Amino acid sequence: MKSYLTMSKEELQTEIAALKKEYSKFQSMELELDMSRGKPCKDQLDLSMGLMDALTSGADLCCEDGTDCRNYGVLGGIEEAKVLIGDMMENNPDNILIYGNSSLNVMYDQISRSFTHGVMGNTPWCQLDKVKWLCPVPGYDRHFGITEYFGIEMIPVPMSTEGPDMDTIEKLVAEDEAIKGIWCVPKYSNPQGYSYSDETVRRFARLKPAAKDFRIYWDNAYGIHHLYEDHQDYLIEILAECKRAGNPDIVYKFASTSKITFPGSGIAALATSPNNLEDIKNQLKHQTIGYDKVNQLRHVRFFKDIHGMVEHMKKHAGIIRPKFEAVEEIFEENLQGLDIACWTKPNGGYFISFDGLDGTAKEIVDRAKKAGVKLTPAGSTWPYHKDPHDSNIRIAPTYPPLEDLRTASRLFTVCVRLVSAQHLLDNYDERANITAPEQ
């Protein structure tokens, strides 16, 4: 296909006319499709229905150590759940706290507690004039939502295929004591699906922040969420690396079973150093008597061990891999060579990151919406919902059924082409300044 960047005004006009016809065909289909959130689809949820039979009225709901999971107690989670989640997170069970159903809530609580009580004896953040946070971009909107809610100044840091720009991060954290944390989705990142390189992880573990209470918020949400058996990303385990680097307390690592069993009805966990664990538990004991141990036991009995979980994840991959491939195929078919878009091809996780021409993302999302396809709002992948390039769109292929997804993806590419062609026509004289998007 011919690059839109080299098209004449007339060619663009012809293209636009053809695309408008195509677009109105989609409109007449009265679609109602949702590609906005990283939600598992029904088939994926069905994979975990056995969870409902893992504990029956005839079952013994006691742990191996005799703890009756039905009663109060055991603040940090039952031992067998720590073992299972420890294997999932590649951490020693002793470094793990099992929480309730939401790792986002665990992160929120960490930040909230840092505001009201401080981190390991340091000044509570609510007593500071300014708290700042590093935000690799594009990133996860709900992360940014928490820091925004707490009035934390968010500083974008560019991402590459290797992870966030470590030169910038090293410099900023060393200089500015107000910087207290960084959001990371280190494996199959949200939204690009990138995994941090070995060097990136090593440099994270060796950060020398000015703030003693600086913590890396390492949200390993997609640690075992591979799409392929034969090409998987590997990530250096951060806790071990921090310990080796003599920097054991610098990281909180989060994970959950939300996209393994049922989102909202799974178990979340935090892995961190003994010092951090002690600090957290001393707080947590005022907040709750304990989390849902029955559900912890349910997960343990269902999976039995990490092998059970890995086999389970293969079934997830079997369902969502064709969806990722369908999107990629349609994008290639309809957008390749036009010089108006690029997109990532992740080996795991829940998203594809799409970049269009600068100044087109909002309009593309609006166009899609008017034809019945809901996308994550443009800007969501940036702090304060402000993408300075207005170019990035997060594509979430998992939720719609495959055929719907194909339709939605086709419509999406029509929207991209239409909006881009119009944009190039409107800015024809400045065309020399417009360059093809690159991840």
Place this chain on the structure above:
Amino acid sequence: MKSYLTMSKEELQTEIAALKKEYSKFQSMELELDMSRGKPCKDQLDLSMGLMDALTSGADLCCEDGTDCRNYGVLGGIEEAKVLIGDMMENNPDNILIYGNSSLNVMYDQISRSFTHGVMGNTPWCQLDKVKWLCPVPGYDRHFGITEYFGIEMIPVPMSTEGPDMDTIEKLVAEDEAIKGIWCVPKYSNPQGYSYSDETVRRFARLKPAAKDFRIYWDNAYGIHHLYEDHQDYLIEILAECKRAGNPDIVYKFASTSKITFPGSGIAALATSPNNLEDIKNQLKHQTIGYDKVNQLRHVRFFKDIHGMVEHMKKHAGIIRPKFEAVEEIFEENLQGLDIACWTKPNGGYFISFDGLDGTAKEIVDRAKKAGVKLTPAGSTWPYHKDPHDSNIRIAPTYPPLEDLRTASRLFTVCVRLVSAQHLLDNYDERANITAPEQ
């Protein structure tokens, strides 16, 4: 039996000698009993095993409105859970938010959020010099634990059989803008088992606090936890009363199924005014995507409706009523008429409140511990664990098996008599100043 207060030195010495013998008999039994916490016993937990079969792998896990409980979403809880819990709390489902497994956590979050973000647009408490809280005493140690953790100055307010002293409360909240809340367990109070009188509730609803962000923390933990079918306490519903009084936003009401199904694996809820709900939801959306809907649905399917829950509570009563009666019987048998103790005889809830002579509670608890019976530490029922009279002990009869409970209760009365007799002997010359305890 003869009052200890009228005994001569010699009589007390004889009594002490006899009691020491009795005490050493208990010591030789090497008991290991726990009357310290309000925990359901195994038989009670067994009542809810049907919960484990309420959802099976063959079940449809969708709500009546089509919401798939297995996936993300629905921040405030599923509609059928709101209806069930609404009936339990005597509130309109529209006034209810369903949370996770712990109402204590909900209360903690309310206070934490008030510190970081403020209540309905008022100044966040972390920016105030001083925050104060009213604490009816004796009260619930975990309530006091939260306010202590946040550095809130706790002001004790005396309880009577009618509830807390409203004259004091009305005066204090009207005068002092730093007072932001009060802990209430209005029905079958922890630890006395008192229920607030109609007048008390009416006066609560009509409080005129100086602080606009003052809230009543109405922890209706034992709303349907009756011991008897024929004599039950009734409590005026506070939200409706506040609305009638033109004071709709003054109360947060909390409840959970912790002592209905499984503690730690149930569902918690908050009922409050539309203004408060909006304020809370605007915050909550940053904290979590939603709570465990599968567990909400599980509870709804298990109980079907409030009638199912009421019938279920009768079974609980059938198990724990004999335990309360055993304690009361043994206390009467061994302590009545001695003028060294008094105790409450609740119609519901989880506790009996015991008062000994001033200055004896700590020693009684220590004595019991040394003979293998664990009680709630003396002082726990007061803010900062400081009972100025050192007289109050919370008795939790539900957890031990009935026979163990009888043994523990007998030992307890021996400890009470021994410590009291010794105390009277040691203070024989000031005996005129020592008066019989009264609730």
